[in-house]
Amino acid sequence: MPERDLILREAAKIADALAETFAPICEVVVHDLTNPSHAIVKIENNISGRSVGDPATELGLTRIAKPDFPDKLVNYANRLSDGRVVKSTSIGLRDGANRYVAAICLNVDVSYLNGMADYIRNLTAIKDVEGVSERIQAPRSDDIVKFIRDYALARNKDPKSLNTAEKRDLMAGLQERGLMSLKGSIDEVSKVLGTSRSSIYYYVK
Incomplete structure (x- = not known):
């Protein structure tokens, strides 16, 4: 050849x-x-x-x-x-x-790539809104512990010393924030409150 x-x-x-x-x-x-x-x-x-x-x-x-x-x-x-x-x-x-x-x-x-670049710039553009500061994240088991301790601290108590009414109110707050839907939430709450799992189920209901 x-x-x-x-x-x-x-x-x-x-x-x-x-x-x-x-x-x-x-x-x-x-x-x-x-x-x-x-x-x-x-x-x-x-x-x-x-x-x-x-x-x-x-x-x-x-x-x-x-x-x-x-x-x-x-x-x-x-x-x-x-x-x-x-x-x-x-x-x-x-x-x-x-x-x-x-x-x-x-x-x-x-020209094709420049068009894509313009689209990506527009898509990713962000702006600051006065008075708004937000962080989005999924709830974690650590958030359960923090919420319980903050709740008890606001009442000058240890989590284990909360009375029945306070525990019911606490459980309502945990549920409202979706924290009770986390895996292992019952065990975590019972450990921090120093009470049984059955008691936690009672408060949840």
Whole structure:
């Protein structure tokens, strides 16, 4: 197989992989620089409207004319015919005689990404509301202990010294805050109050 054909074959494999990886916003093009009038031999994720058989771009022609042209140009600004901005990368492939015979070019539609970025910025935007300070979190067993101790402290008592009426009121407060729906809540409350599980069930009812 001629060296040129071998390079183009391998370039096509790379183009397929890149196109699948970055679909649908990254166009991948393989150019045959030995045939500038019909340079495009493969185009995937077509966003430029070009076709196989179309001629080389100005950059491709420059690469053909200048052997010292850089092997790769990365992330340079480009623009489609409809005005969309794209980010382009061009990689030149040389043969054994150090001549450019092919190129792989990537064109990323950054207008699509910029639109997504604007959406994400709007979605994540927050504002401070005067007088509002809130923290949202799921209740935990530690909250049961804290609520009971705060309740008892407000009455200058130890949790174990609360009377029946206070215990009923305490249980109502725990239920109102959803703390009694936590796993192990009965055991936790009975331990802090120093009373039996059956007594806690009685207060709950």
